[in-house]
Amino acid sequence: MNIDSITLLNWARGSGFEWALAIFIFGTLYRVLTLLMLGRKRNLAPAKSAETSAGVRTVFRRFAPAKGLFSKAPLLHIAGITFHLGFFLILFFYTPHIEALKTVLGFSWPALPNSVITATTVVTMIAMITLLIYRITDPVRRFISDGHDYFIWVISFLPLLTGYLAFNHALLPYTLMLALHILSVELLMVLLPFTRLGHFIAIFFARFYSGSDIGRKGVSS
Amino acid sequence: MSTNTIALNAFVEQMDSSMSAYFQSCTHCGLCAEACLFQTETQDPKYTPIHKIELMKRAWQQEMTLTGKLLKSIGLAKPITDDDLSEWEKVVYDGCTLCGRCSMVCPAGIDISGIIRKAREAFVASKHTPEGLRHGTKRAMELGSPMGVQLPALLAQLKHVEKDTGLSIPVDVEGADYLALLSSMEIMYYPEYIGALAKIFDHANVSWTLCSEAFEATNAGIQIGSSDLAAELVERIVSGAEKLKVKHVISPECGHAYTAIRWEGPNLIGRPFSFHVIHILELLDQLRAEGRLKTTGSWDESFTFHDPCQLVRKGGVVQEPRHLMGMFTTGLKEMPDAGVMNWCCGGGGGVSANPRAEDLKHIVFNKKKNQIEHTGVNTLVTACANCRMTIEEGAEHYNMDLNIIGLTEKLAEYLEPNQ
Amino acid sequence: MNSAVKVCTHQNAIPILHEIKHALLKLAENNQATTIDLSSLPMTSQDTEQLLSTLGKGEVNVTLTSAGESTFWETQFPGVWVTQHQPHFSSKQLTYIEICLFPSLLMAQQADITDGLNRLQEIMS
Amino acid sequence: MSKQYTLMDHLQGQGITRRGFLKFCSITATMLALPPSLIPQIAKALESAKRPSVIWLSFQECTGCTESITRSHAPTIESLIFDFISLDYHHTLQAASGHAAEAAREQAMKDNEDQYILVVDGSIPTGNPGFSTIAGIDNKQMLIDTAKHAAAIVAVGTCATYGGLPHADPNPTNAVAVSDIIKDKPIINVPGCPPIPIVMTGVLAHFLTFGTIPDLDDLGRPKMFYGNSIHDRCYRRPFYEKGLFAETFDDEGAKAGWCLFKLGCKGPTTYNACATAKWNEGTSFPIEAGAPCIGCSQPDFWDNGGFYNALSQPTISIGETAAAAIAAGAVASVAASAIHKSAKAKAAKKHHTVTTDDME
Structure with a gap:
C-alpha cells in the first residue's frame, strides 16, 4: 500500500509527534541548562536597589513597547505584537489545540469560538506578511537580516497557513491538509530550540539578566 | 597567537549566562536602531546597535554552541578575521558612546551596550583601537x-x-x-x-x-x-x-x-x-x-538640563540633580526625552578622545541640538565634564548661542554664606 | 429538548425550501421540471418531517402499485409534488420532491399501452 | 443459466410493467447516488444488462460484512441473489459444503471465465499459510487462483481493503489487503467495518448497469459513495463551526446534539456515505445515535490512537518520551557545559594581558 494521507496523518499524530516532542523537550532543556550552567560572576559592587525584583519586573515590562519608541516604528510594533498575540491565542485557545495540549499536559481550559480563531488567524497572517515586507523594504531591517531570518519566518508561517486551509477545507483534501498542518507544527517544534526561534525561552533570561543589571543601579528598565 | 585569535580568545573569556541568553534572544527586529543616535542621525544601518556586536555573537556561535562548533569543525563557520575587526572597530568605537539607550528598549531584553563594552576587550587585546584613544x-x-x-x-x-x-x-x-x-x-x-x-x-x-x-x-x-x-x-x-x-x-x-x-x-x-x-x-x-545645604536667592534665568548617560541610565542618578536645582531656581525647561531616556551628547564612551570620530560626533550632535532648540533656552546645565566639553564643541560647530554650566558650581553660587 | 437542536433541524430544511422556490420559478417561467432526491441529502427524520409538514397536502393524491407501493401527492403549492416509493424488496422509504406539472412516472408508457391494447382486443375478440 | 438472459427479461417474467421498470430505475439511480436526470440512461442500460456470476471468498474475517449485506434494504440479499446476480459461491450463504462447494466455485470459474466478479472479505495472512485455509487451500493461494480469471475484484470490508483488524498492531498473522497481493486486476475497495449494505450492493448494481467499474479515489474506493467526508455531510456540522462540543457522553451538549469532535469523532478524515445512506434501513448513523465516528472506512483505523481521543490529539503516550528527552537533555547539557567551561578556562589561560605596549 502506498503512503496515503491518512497514513501520513497517523504518522504525524503518532511517531512524528513523539519525535518532535522529544526533540523539542531535549533542545529546550539543553538550551536552558547550558545557559544557566555557564554561570555569572558575582557582582562585587554594592547594589543601589534590589536586583532580583527589578529583573522580574523587566521580564514583564518588555512585553509592552518601550516608552517613546512606539511612535518611532508604529507598524513594526503593531504587526509584531499582533503576530505574537495572535499566535498565542490560536495555539492555546482553539478547541482542537486544547485537546492536543490536554494529552501532553493532562488538563484543559475553555476555548475561544472558532469564528474568533479564524479571524485571528487571518489577522496574524496579515501581520506576518507585513513584517516580512517591512524586513525586505526597510533599510535597517534589510541590512541586519540574513537567510536565517527569512527561514524562520517561513517555518512560523506554515502552521498558520496550513491550519487555516485545513479548517476551511481548502486547496487540498482535508486529511492531507490536516496531516501537513500537524507536520508543519512538528517542524516548528523541532526547530524552535535550535534556531533564532529559541528566543521564545531565551528572552526571559535575557530580560531578567539585563533588568537586574540595570535595576541594581537603581534604574527601572 | 595572531591578532584575530587573540580577539576570539578575548570574546570567549567573557562568555557567561547573560551573554548566552542575549545571543539567543535576538530576532533581528531592529528596534534598537530607533534608540541609537548614530543610526537616527546618519540613517546608516551599520550603526544599528545589534549589528555592532556581530563579531562577538559569531564567536559565541562558533565556540559555545553545538551547531556552531560542528560547522566550524567542517570549515563552514565564518571566521573572525583582522579585516572584520578593522571594519567593526569603526562602529564599536567611533559609532557608539555606550549610552545604553538600546539596552533600555530591546524587546528581548538584550543589554546591547553592555555587550559592546565587553566586545571592546577583544578589540583592545588584538590592537584594533583608534589611535587617539590608545x-x-x-x-x-x-x-x-x-x-x-x-x-x-x-x-x-x-x-x-x-x-x-x-x-x-x-x-x-x-x-x-x-x-x-x-x-x-x-x-x-x-x-x-x-x-x-x-x-x-x-x-x-x-x-x-x-x-x-x-x-x-x-x-x-x-x-x-x-x-x-x-x-x-x-x-x-x-x-x-x-x-x-x-x-x-x-x-x-x-x-x-x-x-x-x-x-x-x-x-x-x-x-x-x-x-x-x-x-x-x-x-x-x-x-x-539632611538640611545641611542652605541656599539664598534665586537664579531667574530659563535653562535646560542635559542628563549624562552614565549618570541616568547607567547610574540611577536622575532625581538628585533636579532636587538640587529646585533649591535655587524654577527656570528648568526639560528637553524632550529628559531623564532616564535622554539622548547622548555624542562624545561619551571614548568618542570625544578619538579624533578620527570627530566628524561623526558633530553629525550626531544634531540630536542634542534639536533637543536644546526645542526648549528655546540659551543656557544648559549638566553634571559631566565630558558632556560639557562635547556640547561646547558641538555648539561652536553649529554656531549656537549656548551658555554651558556645571551644576555643582552653579549650586555653590547660591549657598547661604556661613555665619 | 434543547432549543439549539431545533435551530439545527430548521437549518437543514430551509435550504431545501429555497431550492424548491427556485425550481418552482423555473417551472413557472420555462416549464422546466426538477427532481430533488431527499435520500441523498444529510437529513434527519425530523428534518424530513419538518419539510413535509411545511409543504403540506394539496388537491391530488395518487397511489401506484407496481414493484411495491408508491404514493404521490401534490403539496399545498401547486406544481410541487412529493413522491414516496416503498420498494417491494426494502423497508426504506425513498422520498423525492418533484417540481413539475405532473409526475412523469404516472403517465402511461407506450409499451404498457400496447400491451393493454392487446389484452383489450383479446377480451373483445 | 443462459448468458443471453437479461435483467429486463427477468423482470418481465415477473409481470412488472414498463412503468414499474422505470420506477425501479429511479430507485437504482438513488442507490448509485446518480442524479434523477440519468434515469433514462439507466433504463437503457438495464434493458440489456446480463446477470453476472459472483464468487464470494471469505478469508480472515468475522462475517460482519456478510451480516451487513444480508441486511441490505435496497436491494435485499434475496432480490440481489435472484434478480441481479448469480451468486455461485459464498460459503456462509450457500447450501452446499465441503467438496461440493469447492466444485461449484470451480464450475462457475470455468463457465464464466474472465466474466465473473470476485468479491473478497477478510484479510489474507502472509505469515504461516496454515493460519487460515478453506478446504485445505490457504487463503493466499485461493485468492491468486480465483482472481486469475475474474473480470473485476470487489474487496468488501476494511480487512480486505486495507488489512483491517487482523492487520492491527502487532499484526500476528502478517495480514495484508487484497490489493497487496493482486496487482493485475481492477480492484474496487468497499471499506467499512462493516461497509454500508447499500454501498456494497450499489457497487454491484453499478457494474451490472454499466458493465464498468465506477470512478475510484486514491484509496481505490468508488467516489460516488466515498467522495465526501462524514464531517462534510454531517448534520451536526453547524455545531462544529460554532465551536459547540459535547464534552462527555452524558453532558448537556451531548443531549443537545452538539458536535462530537472532542469525544473522538473521526468524521473530518473519514470518507463514507453513512451520513446520507445511513444504517438499519435508513434509520440513522452512529453520529445521529450520539456516538463519534470511529473512521472504520479508513486504513489502520484500529491504530489511530483510540476511538475516543480527538483527531488533534497525539496518539502516543507522552510520559516516557518526555522523561527520556529530559534525561537526554540533562546529560547532554552537563556534557556540553563541561566543554563550554573548559573552553572558557582555556581562553582565560591564554588571556592576553593588555599593557601600555598595546597602546602604542
Missing part, C-alpha cells in the same frame, strides 16, 4: 591622566582656587570622611568645580580631602575597554583611599568615572571596597535632604 590611555597609564595632568599641575591649580575662594583645599588628610576625585578636564578647563566643592563642603561642614597619589577619576581603561588597564587605574584610587583611611570616595561630575569606580571598580580588582563610592550629585542631594 595614546590617551598610554598617557593615563604612564603619567596618571589621559590629558597628562600631573601633581604639580594640580597643585598649581589648587593654589589659584584657594586664592579665588579664600578656602584651603585639604590634600592627603588622613582619616577624612570623603576623598574627592577629579577629572583632568575639571583640573584643566573647569577648576571652578574644585572651588565649588571647597565652598559646599565648607558650608556643610564635610570632612574631605584630595589625595596626591590618586586624584584622577577618569579611567581610560574603561573608555578603551580594557579591564586589565582599568583595574590598574582603579587600584591607584583604592590604594590612595585605603592609605588615607577615608570612609567614602566621591566620583566627580564625570560620567564614565562614576561607572568605572562605582559599578566596575570592585569587579575589576576582584574584591569589594573598604569604602563607599558616591557621586557628587548623590552626596549633595544627601546633604540637602
Whole structure:
C-alpha cells in the first residue's frame, strides 16, 4: 500500500509527534541548562536597589513597547505584537489545540469560538506578511537580516497557513491538509530550540539578566 | 597567537549566562536602531546597535554552541578575521558612546551596550583601537591622566582656587570622611568645580580631602575597554583611599568615572571596597535632604538640563540633580526625552578622545541640538565634564548661542554664606 | 429538548425550501421540471418531517402499485409534488420532491399501452 | 443459466410493467447516488444488462460484512441473489459444503471465465499459510487462483481493503489487503467495518448497469459513495463551526446534539456515505445515535490512537518520551557545559594581558 494521507496523518499524530516532542523537550532543556550552567560572576559592587525584583519586573515590562519608541516604528510594533498575540491565542485557545495540549499536559481550559480563531488567524497572517515586507523594504531591517531570518519566518508561517486551509477545507483534501498542518507544527517544534526561534525561552533570561543589571543601579528598565 | 585569535580568545573569556541568553534572544527586529543616535542621525544601518556586536555573537556561535562548533569543525563557520575587526572597530568605537539607550528598549531584553563594552576587550587585546584613544590611555597609564595632568599641575591649580575662594583645599588628610576625585578636564578647563566643592563642603561642614597619589577619576581603561588597564587605574584610587583611611570616595561630575569606580571598580580588582563610592550629585542631594545645604536667592534665568548617560541610565542618578536645582531656581525647561531616556551628547564612551570620530560626533550632535532648540533656552546645565566639553564643541560647530554650566558650581553660587 | 437542536433541524430544511422556490420559478417561467432526491441529502427524520409538514397536502393524491407501493401527492403549492416509493424488496422509504406539472412516472408508457391494447382486443375478440 | 438472459427479461417474467421498470430505475439511480436526470440512461442500460456470476471468498474475517449485506434494504440479499446476480459461491450463504462447494466455485470459474466478479472479505495472512485455509487451500493461494480469471475484484470490508483488524498492531498473522497481493486486476475497495449494505450492493448494481467499474479515489474506493467526508455531510456540522462540543457522553451538549469532535469523532478524515445512506434501513448513523465516528472506512483505523481521543490529539503516550528527552537533555547539557567551561578556562589561560605596549 502506498503512503496515503491518512497514513501520513497517523504518522504525524503518532511517531512524528513523539519525535518532535522529544526533540523539542531535549533542545529546550539543553538550551536552558547550558545557559544557566555557564554561570555569572558575582557582582562585587554594592547594589543601589534590589536586583532580583527589578529583573522580574523587566521580564514583564518588555512585553509592552518601550516608552517613546512606539511612535518611532508604529507598524513594526503593531504587526509584531499582533503576530505574537495572535499566535498565542490560536495555539492555546482553539478547541482542537486544547485537546492536543490536554494529552501532553493532562488538563484543559475553555476555548475561544472558532469564528474568533479564524479571524485571528487571518489577522496574524496579515501581520506576518507585513513584517516580512517591512524586513525586505526597510533599510535597517534589510541590512541586519540574513537567510536565517527569512527561514524562520517561513517555518512560523506554515502552521498558520496550513491550519487555516485545513479548517476551511481548502486547496487540498482535508486529511492531507490536516496531516501537513500537524507536520508543519512538528517542524516548528523541532526547530524552535535550535534556531533564532529559541528566543521564545531565551528572552526571559535575557530580560531578567539585563533588568537586574540595570535595576541594581537603581534604574527601572 | 595572531591578532584575530587573540580577539576570539578575548570574546570567549567573557562568555557567561547573560551573554548566552542575549545571543539567543535576538530576532533581528531592529528596534534598537530607533534608540541609537548614530543610526537616527546618519540613517546608516551599520550603526544599528545589534549589528555592532556581530563579531562577538559569531564567536559565541562558533565556540559555545553545538551547531556552531560542528560547522566550524567542517570549515563552514565564518571566521573572525583582522579585516572584520578593522571594519567593526569603526562602529564599536567611533559609532557608539555606550549610552545604553538600546539596552533600555530591546524587546528581548538584550543589554546591547553592555555587550559592546565587553566586545571592546577583544578589540583592545588584538590592537584594533583608534589611535587617539590608545595614546590617551598610554598617557593615563604612564603619567596618571589621559590629558597628562600631573601633581604639580594640580597643585598649581589648587593654589589659584584657594586664592579665588579664600578656602584651603585639604590634600592627603588622613582619616577624612570623603576623598574627592577629579577629572583632568575639571583640573584643566573647569577648576571652578574644585572651588565649588571647597565652598559646599565648607558650608556643610564635610570632612574631605584630595589625595596626591590618586586624584584622577577618569579611567581610560574603561573608555578603551580594557579591564586589565582599568583595574590598574582603579587600584591607584583604592590604594590612595585605603592609605588615607577615608570612609567614602566621591566620583566627580564625570560620567564614565562614576561607572568605572562605582559599578566596575570592585569587579575589576576582584574584591569589594573598604569604602563607599558616591557621586557628587548623590552626596549633595544627601546633604540637602539632611538640611545641611542652605541656599539664598534665586537664579531667574530659563535653562535646560542635559542628563549624562552614565549618570541616568547607567547610574540611577536622575532625581538628585533636579532636587538640587529646585533649591535655587524654577527656570528648568526639560528637553524632550529628559531623564532616564535622554539622548547622548555624542562624545561619551571614548568618542570625544578619538579624533578620527570627530566628524561623526558633530553629525550626531544634531540630536542634542534639536533637543536644546526645542526648549528655546540659551543656557544648559549638566553634571559631566565630558558632556560639557562635547556640547561646547558641538555648539561652536553649529554656531549656537549656548551658555554651558556645571551644576555643582552653579549650586555653590547660591549657598547661604556661613555665619 | 434543547432549543439549539431545533435551530439545527430548521437549518437543514430551509435550504431545501429555497431550492424548491427556485425550481418552482423555473417551472413557472420555462416549464422546466426538477427532481430533488431527499435520500441523498444529510437529513434527519425530523428534518424530513419538518419539510413535509411545511409543504403540506394539496388537491391530488395518487397511489401506484407496481414493484411495491408508491404514493404521490401534490403539496399545498401547486406544481410541487412529493413522491414516496416503498420498494417491494426494502423497508426504506425513498422520498423525492418533484417540481413539475405532473409526475412523469404516472403517465402511461407506450409499451404498457400496447400491451393493454392487446389484452383489450383479446377480451373483445 | 443462459448468458443471453437479461435483467429486463427477468423482470418481465415477473409481470412488472414498463412503468414499474422505470420506477425501479429511479430507485437504482438513488442507490448509485446518480442524479434523477440519468434515469433514462439507466433504463437503457438495464434493458440489456446480463446477470453476472459472483464468487464470494471469505478469508480472515468475522462475517460482519456478510451480516451487513444480508441486511441490505435496497436491494435485499434475496432480490440481489435472484434478480441481479448469480451468486455461485459464498460459503456462509450457500447450501452446499465441503467438496461440493469447492466444485461449484470451480464450475462457475470455468463457465464464466474472465466474466465473473470476485468479491473478497477478510484479510489474507502472509505469515504461516496454515493460519487460515478453506478446504485445505490457504487463503493466499485461493485468492491468486480465483482472481486469475475474474473480470473485476470487489474487496468488501476494511480487512480486505486495507488489512483491517487482523492487520492491527502487532499484526500476528502478517495480514495484508487484497490489493497487496493482486496487482493485475481492477480492484474496487468497499471499506467499512462493516461497509454500508447499500454501498456494497450499489457497487454491484453499478457494474451490472454499466458493465464498468465506477470512478475510484486514491484509496481505490468508488467516489460516488466515498467522495465526501462524514464531517462534510454531517448534520451536526453547524455545531462544529460554532465551536459547540459535547464534552462527555452524558453532558448537556451531548443531549443537545452538539458536535462530537472532542469525544473522538473521526468524521473530518473519514470518507463514507453513512451520513446520507445511513444504517438499519435508513434509520440513522452512529453520529445521529450520539456516538463519534470511529473512521472504520479508513486504513489502520484500529491504530489511530483510540476511538475516543480527538483527531488533534497525539496518539502516543507522552510520559516516557518526555522523561527520556529530559534525561537526554540533562546529560547532554552537563556534557556540553563541561566543554563550554573548559573552553572558557582555556581562553582565560591564554588571556592576553593588555599593557601600555598595546597602546602604542
